[in-house]
Amino acid sequence: MVIWIMADTPSKAAAEVDAVIVGAGFAGLYMLHRLRGLGFSARVFEAATGVGGTWYWNRYPGARCDVESLEYSYTFSEELDREWRWTERYASQPEILRYLNHVADRFDLRRDIQFETTVTAAVFAEAQNVWNVETSRGERVQAKFCIMATGCLSSAKKPDFKGLEDFAGKWYQTSHWPHEGVDFSGQRVAVIGTGSSAIQAIPIIAEQAAHLFVFQRTPNYSVPARNGPITPEVMDDWNLNRARYRQRARASAFPILSIDMADRSALATPPEERERAYEERWQRGGVCLAGAFSDLIVNQEANDTAAEFVRAKIRETARDPAVAEKLAPKDYPFGTKRLCVDTGYYATFNRENVSLIDLRCTPIEAVTPQGLRTSDASFELDSIVFATGFDAMTGALTKIDIRGNGGVALKEKWSSGPRTFLGIMTAGFPNLFTITGPGSPSVLSNMVVAIEQHADWIASCLTYLRERQLVKIEATEQAENEWVAHVNEVANATLYPRANSWYVGANVPGKPRVFMPYIGGFGSYSEKCDEVAEKGYAGFALSAHR
Ligand SMILES: Cc1cc2nc3c(=O)[nH]c(=O)nc-3n(C[C@H](O)[C@H](O)[C@H](O)COP(=O)(O)OP(=O)(O)OC[C@H]3O[C@@H](n4cnc5c(N)ncnc54)[C@H](O)[C@@H]3O)c2cc1C
Numbered sequence: 001m002v003i004w005i006m007a008d009t010p011s012k013a014a015a016e017v018d019a020v021i022v023g024a025g026f027a028g029l030y031m032l033h034r035l036r037g038l039g040f041s042a043r044v045f046e047a048a049t050g051v052g053g054t055w056y057w058n059r060y061p062g063a064r065c066d067v068e069s070l071e072y073s074y075t076f077s078e079e080l081d082r083e084w085r086w087t088e089r090y091a092s093q094p095e096i097l098r099y100l101n102h103v104a105d106r107f108d109l110r111r112d113i114q115f116e117t118t119v120t121a122a123v124f125a126e127a128q129n130v131w132n133v134e135t136s137r138g139e140r141v142q143a144k145f146c147i148m149a150t151g152c153l154s155s156a157k158k159p160d161f162k163g164l165e166d167f168a169g170k171w172y173q174t175s176h177w178p179h180e181g182v183d184f185s186g187q188r189v190a191v192i193g194t195g196s197s198a199i200q201a202i203p204i205i206a207e208q209a210a211h212l213f214v215f216q217r218t219p220n221y222s223v224p225a226r227n228g229p230i231t232p233e234v235m236d237d238w239n240l241n242r243a244r245y246r247q248r249a250r251a252s253a254f255p256i257l258s259i260d261m262a263d264r265s266a267l268a269t270p271p272e273e274r275e276r277a278y279e280e281r282w283q284r285g286g287v288c289l290a291g292a293f294s295d296l297i298v299n300q301e302a303n304d305t306a307a308e309f310v311r312a313k314i315r316e317t318a319r320d321p322a323v324a325e326k327l328a329p330k331d332y333p334f335g336t337k338r339l340c341v342d343t344g345y346y347a348t349f350n351r352e353n354v355s356l357i358d359l360r361c362t363p364i365e366a367v368t369p370q371g372l373r374t375s376d377a378s379f380e381l382d383s384i385v386f387a388t389g390f391d392a393m394t395g396a397l398t399k400i401d402i403r404g405n406g407g408v409a410l411k412e413k414w415s416s417g418p419r420t421f422l423g424i425m426t427a428g429f430p431n432l433f434t435i436t437g438p439g440s441p442s443v444l445s446n447m448v449v450a451i452e453q454h455a456d457w458i459a460s461c462l463t464y465l466r467e468r469q470l471v472k473i474e475a476t477e478q479a480e481n482e483w484v485a486h487v488n489e490v491a492n493a494t495l496y497p498r499a500n501s502w503y504v505g506a507n508v509p510g511k512p513r514v515f516m517p518y519i520g521g522f523g524s525y526s527e528k529c530d531e532v533a534e535k536g537y538a539g540f541a542l543s544a545h546r
Contacts (some may be wrong), residue, residue, distance in 0.1 A: 027454070030452060047116070059179065064091060123401070146432045157508065172386065193386065416512050419439075420480065423437040461537065472543040
């Protein structure tokens with residue numbers, strides 16, 4: 001269905017759809033719903049066989065959200081919000097996937113989503129002012145706007161270990177888990193990697209496997225989830241105050257209420273009181289430990305107090321002192337890699353059937369037909385689980401052959417690191433939007449809140465253009481340069497860039513080291529986005545002509 005015709009030459013062919021949306025996770029589903037509601041035509045392409053994005057792909061044992069379920073859900077529909085009942089403080093992957101399927105059905109979204117279809121290319125035709133979008137099925141769709149809802153953590157790193165093709169056992173990736181599940185009973189299993197996914201999966205695999213070998217390169221700070229059913233008291237309070245809570249979250253620096261960001265300095269607090277504060281938050285569980293003091297992320301000395309607190313907890317929990325020392329992170333500040341939230345992770349290393357192998361001392365040399373060889377030992381294995389992370393934030397975008405003005409490839413433009421204005425658009429690529437793109441708060445926030453804010457902004461922007469018969473919007477080089485400088489400036493005022501994290505691309509060999517998310521605070525960021533829109537999209541060039 002074609003809803004509107006290009007303003008300058010109505011006689012020429014119009015786009016087949018107003019917008020192509022790539023991806024059907026939280027972002028793509030909501031974007032489709034918003035655009036439809038405004039009378040735009042849209043077509044969604046999704047590589048998977050169903051909706052859900054992250055929650056479709058990551059079906060590994062123990063997968064669940066680490067932002068509390070009541071917060072990690074859409075806010076756009078009060079009816080949806082009220083009718084859906086989360087059962088646990090942190091919903092499991094199957095429950096979140098059920099929720100997203102419910103959303104797709106409730107808002108009748110599936111009829112505009114084409115599954116099992118990967119977008120392989122999107123090329124901007126300047127003369128016609130349209131995006132030519134190509135798919136793995138050989139289709140070609142013309143769209144006025146192209147909206148990338150491709151996800152920040154959707155492009156998994158492929159395991160590239162020498163010898164993997166000759167491994168006689170089975171191997172899995174946490175990010176592409178078999179739908180039928182895996183039974184590790186009686187098996188010798190290796191988990192490679194100790195990031196968020198591994199930390200969730202390891203305690204559960206350890207309960208099944210005959211022996212579990214955990215291969216760790218970088219230890220992570222992890223806090224106890226203290227998961228459990230949502231109590232009637234919590235639910236009543238949420239029902240009574242949800243609008244106020246949601247509003248407060250949206251206005252805060254990290255739109256996650258449960259962080260409960262304190263307004264006092266760790267260094268200015270007497271040591272005993274400080275320990276009490278850490279202990280209280282450790283007992284409360286979840287990411288609130290990171291909010292114990294306001295200077296943890298900007299002052300190394302303050303940060304050391306939190307880091308030492310977690311290290312002491314690890315030493316208290318893991319009974320073998322040598323294992324505890326390996327598990328305790330020491331060479332990067334607390335909270336500067338995504339804080340992991342676990343259920344029984346450190347205690348798992350007290351099990352007789354679990355061994356920790358420190359890859360910094362004895363790196364993996366190769367996968368062998370029987371298992372795996374490090375520099376000092378061989379391990380016989382039935383299964384290997386790779387939890388080796390993602391080419392975060394840019395991977396899903398640069399995988400697509402995206403070409404803007406003059407045929408310039410996005411990959412080329414971003415070869416020294418991503419450049420955007422507000423994380424929403426990049427200069428030279430008119431009418432191309434990125435939901436939670438690099439340069440926006442995205443992964444440093446509650447992603448659902450960040451997604452809704454971007455999708456709403458994009459929807460308003462398209463409406464603004466339509467009302468004024470404008471056909472093109474593009475970030476200016478100047479606005480982009482200033483924004484990139486600002487993103488770097490605020491990042492460099494924190495301890496974040498000191499860690500070799502996926503936030504800086506350090507987990508992907510050859511990826512330029514750039515701090516990708518915006519750390520300047522979600523509330524002020526969304527105010528900036530609103531201000532830009534109110535000023536007639538200041539920092540963007542708008543045009544009624546091709
Ligand atoms: C294990 C795990 C746990 C997480 N837990 C939390 C949490 O607790 N809180 C939080 O805020 N965030 C969490 N996240 C981040 C999570 O990714 C976001 O919260 C959210 O799900 C992102 O939604 P999205 O729609 O933007 O992207 P995704 O859910 O990643 O969806 C993107 C979709 O786009 C599709 N796609 C990509 N490229 C193409 C292409 N070229 N053609 C067609 N389809 C394509 C993918 O197949 C995917 O389905 C977690 C991430 C992971 C991996």
